[in-house]
Amino acid sequence: MAEVLVYVDHVDGAVRKPTLELLTLARRIGEPVAVALGNGAADTAATLAEHGAVKVLTHDASEYAEYLVVPKVDALQAAHEAVSPAAVLVPSSAEGKEIAARLALRIGSGIITDAVDLEAGDEGPVATQSVFAASFTTKSRVIKGTPVITVKPNSAAVEAAPAAGAVEALAVTFSGQATGTKITGRTPRESTGRPELTEAAIVVSGGRGVNGAENFSIIEALADQLGAAVGASRAAVDAGWYPHTNQVGQTGKSVSPQLYIANGISGAIQHRAGMQTSKTIVAVNKDAEAPIFELVDFGVVGDLFDVVPQLTDEIKTRKG
Amino acid sequence: MSLRIVVTVKYVPDATGDRHFADDLTVDRDDVDGLLSELDEYAVEQALQISENADDAEVTVLTIGPEDAKDALRKALSMGADKAIHVEDDDLHGTDAIGTSLVLAKAIEKAGYDLVISGMASTDGTMGVVPALVAERLGVPQVTLLSEVSVEDGTVKGRRDGDAASEQLEASLPAVVSVTDQSGEARYPSFKGIMAAKKKPVESWDLSDLDIEAEEVGLDGAFTKVETATERPARTAGTIVKDEGEGGKQLAEFLAGQKFI
Numbered sequence: 001m002a003e004v005l006v007y008v009d010h011v012d013g014a015v016r017k018p019t020l021e022l023l024t025l026a027r028r029i030g031e032p033v034a035v036a037l038g039n040g041a042a043d044t045a046a047t048l049a050e051h052g053a054v055k056v057l058t059h060d061a062s063e064y065a066e067y068l069v070v071p072k073v074d075a076l077q078a079a080h081e082a083v084s085p086a087a088v089l090v091p092s093s094a095e096g097k098e099i100a101a102r103l104a105l106r107i108g109s110g111i112i113t114d115a116v117d118l119e120a121g122d123e124g125p126v127a128t129q130s131v132f133a134a135s136f137t138t139k140s141r142v143i144k145g146t147p148v149i150t151v152k153p154n155s156a157a158v159e160a161a162p163a164a165g166a167v168e169a170l171a172v173t174f175s176g177q178a179t180g181t182k183i184t185g186r187t188p189r190e191s192t193g194r195p196e197l198t199e200a201a202i203v204v205s206g207g208r209g210v211n212g213a214e215n216f217s218i219i220e221a222l223a224d225q226l227g228a229a230v231g232a233s234r235a236a237v238d239a240g241w242y243p244h245t246n247q248v249g250q251t252g253k254s255v256s257p258q259l260y261i262a263n264g265i266s267g268a269i270q271h272r273a274g275m276q277t278s279k280t281i282v283a284v285n286k287d288a289e290a291p292i293f294e295l296v297d298f299g300v301v302g303d304l305f306d307v308v309p310q311l312t313d314e315i316k317t318r319k320g
Numbered sequence: 321m322s323l324r325i326v327v328t329v330k331y332v333p334d335a336t337g338d339r340h341f342a343d344d345l346t347v348d349r350d351d352v353d354g355l356l357s358e359l360d361e362y363a364v365e366q367a368l369q370i371s372e373n374a375d376d377a378e379v380t381v382l383t384i385g386p387e388d389a390k391d392a393l394r395k396a397l398s399m400g401a402d403k404a405i406h407v408e409d410d411d412l413h414g415t416d417a418i419g420t421s422l423v424l425a426k427a428i429e430k431a432g433y434d435l436v437i438s439g440m441a442s443t444d445g446t447m448g449v450v451p452a453l454v455a456e457r458l459g460v461p462q463v464t465l466l467s468e469v470s471v472e473d474g475t476v477k478g479r480r481d482g483d484a485a486s487e488q489l490e491a492s493l494p495a496v497v498s499v500t501d502q503s504g505e506a507r508y509p510s511f512k513g514i515m516a517a518k519k520k521p522v523e524s525w526d527l528s529d530l531d532i533e534a535e536e537v538g539l540d541g542a543f544t545k546v547e548t549a550t551e552r553p554a555r556t557a558g559t560i561v562k563d564e565g566e567g568g569k570q571l572a573e574f575l576a577g578q579k580f581i
């Protein structure tokens with residue numbers, strides 16, 4: 001059976017959820033061979049094996065943490081040469097897309113980014129994408145070379161599918177470009193204890209209607225009752241009320257949770273671009289004409305300062 | 321020595337318009353008004369700021385696109401760029417990211433450069449990969465997705481706010497930079513700028529000027545193929561209630577019905 005390379009996104013050996021989703025998709029096309037790089041690479045093997053990786057190629061070197069993107073491209077290229085896979089799948093993060101693109105160029109292949117689904121096809125994998133702020137759905141294929149495809153978080157279920165997951169050392173020779181861009185400092189993001197925005201099953205967002213950084217506690221209280229991540233519109237971020245890492249939309253994160261709750265957000269096209277594929281959409285907005293109501297499964301026309309705390313209390317009561 | 325900055329800008333269909341596909345499944349660029357991609361305005365802005373802080377710098381804006389793409393160049397010139405290059409050729413229709421990066425890299429080399437500045441992503445394709453591809457082709461460092469950038473003594477420095485960490489980056493020129501919409505508001509063209517732009521040089525190049533064969537680009541040269549594009553069915557109208565004091569409870573009822581609570 002053909003092998004499929006899966007690039008592993010992990011933090012010091014802890015595999016992030018989108019990679020496990022990729023393994024589910026990879027198994028539709030062939031046998032997943034995972035590539036894990038950097039500190040803790042070998043520690044990823046057990047989790048990857050549990051989710052279907054037949055092999056885990058690992059390599060650790062200081063270059064991965066000290067220089068931007070290119071060392072990882074060099075390693076993925078080495079894996080591509082070693083395995084001759086039927087496809088290469090990479091999580092659709094900002095960095096993942098850059099790695100995938102440079103790899104595609106080097107191996108003479110095409111690249112598809114931000115797939116939301118993947119199926120095997122007679123002429124190779126077919127990727128589903130959601131474009132123009134999710135107003136169109138396209139199906140595309142890479143028609144030259146090994147398909148390189150990046151896949152968005154929440155595009156498939158994580159499934160247990162035990163496989164060998166044999167760890168093998170990957171031999172990597174760094175290219176002349178590998179040390180071109182030096183990472184001279186790194187400030188890790190502080191954990192909020194809440195789920196990762198792009199991975200969360202529920203996202204509760206606040207916009208300009210929240211009217212102040214201090215009022216975001218209302219949004220956070222609802223999020224915590226639901227075990228949700230907190231999002232924000234660009235208007236709220238630009239006003240300095242919430243960090244940019246939590247921005248949902250075209251220039252922020254693209255989310256596709258089971259449930260999205262928009263509070264005091266009008267629903268501009270650039271915001272919709274980042275949340276329109278959510279399964280269930282709910283909004284609270286005092287303006288009945290707000291475009292967000294065109295998207296909702298359930299909407300409340302009202303003041304979020306009344307509705308949201310009442311909702312939070314009601315959930316608390318129902319949970320007993 | 322003069323610092324030569326090339327800014328890559330894309331002419332895109334207005335995102336607030338009714339964007340759709342043409343019969344050949346390429347982005348329809350005729351029926352919706354186009355404009356300079358808003359995200360590339362940030363690239364122009366940073367180029368102008370870097371040039372203002374340099375002893376001697378020249379900002380060239382470069383676009384690949386149809387005839388109308390000149391509008392994007394004119395906007396960038398009226399913001400303050402010095403000159404413009406328009407790569408236009410009928411054979412470019414349908415070019416994908418890999419092909420776009422080839423044409424950009426050839427044009428950038430022909431123009432001469434020390435620093436390339438791009439936007440974080442185009443607002444129509446939203447791939448966010450072209451700057452990395454151009455860096456790969458040019459064989460120079462990529463210093464991408466910066467929310468802060470500066471150039472001093474032949475070195476570019478910047479801050480990249482990633483998912484897991486915020487990183488400080490550094491590379492020697494020549495280099496390819498891309499900037500995000502966090503890098504600083506783009507200036508509006510002044511009346512004087514708009515008038516001056518009319519006199520600024522706009523060069524037109526076609527594929528033969530860049531020694532690129534027609535088969536390398538366009539739909540024929542594409543590495544990817546869109547097989548189907550279907551309009552997403554309008555969401556079925558949801559339930560909308562007006563809060564009369566029970567809105568939060570009604571919402572909780574809905575969420576419970578959907579098994580979220």
Ligand SMILES: Cc1cc2nc3c(=O)[nH]c(=O)nc-3n(C[C@H](O)[C@H](O)[C@H](O)COP(=O)(O)OP(=O)(O)OC[C@H]3O[C@@H](n4cnc5c(N)ncnc54)[C@H](O)[C@@H]3O)c2cc1C
Nearest residue numbers: 207208209233234235249250251252264266270286287304
């Ligand atoms: C290139 C580009 C990229 C962009 N990228 C993004 C992006 O990634 N993400 C993003 O979100 N935006 C993005 N934008 C901005 C986008 O166009 C909108 O300006 C933004 O989404 C508006 O945010 P908002 O809905 O919070 O604010 P507004 O549009 O001002 O809406 C606020 C809403 O809150 C309601 N409201 C006010 N008070 C209350 C209250 N007490 N109770 C209930 N409702 C209330 C109002 O009725 C209104 O509908 C981008 C724009 C551009 C040009």
Ligand SMILES: Nc1ncnc2c1ncn2[C@@H]1O[C@H](COP(=O)(O)O)[C@@H](O)[C@H]1O
Nearest residue numbers: 328329384438439441442447448449450
């Ligand atoms: N046709 C084009 N002409 C000039 N620059 C482009 C073109 N396409 C993409 N770019 C540049 O590459 C960046 C990223 O584009 P993309 O990878 O398509 O999202 C844009 O912000 C532009 O700076």
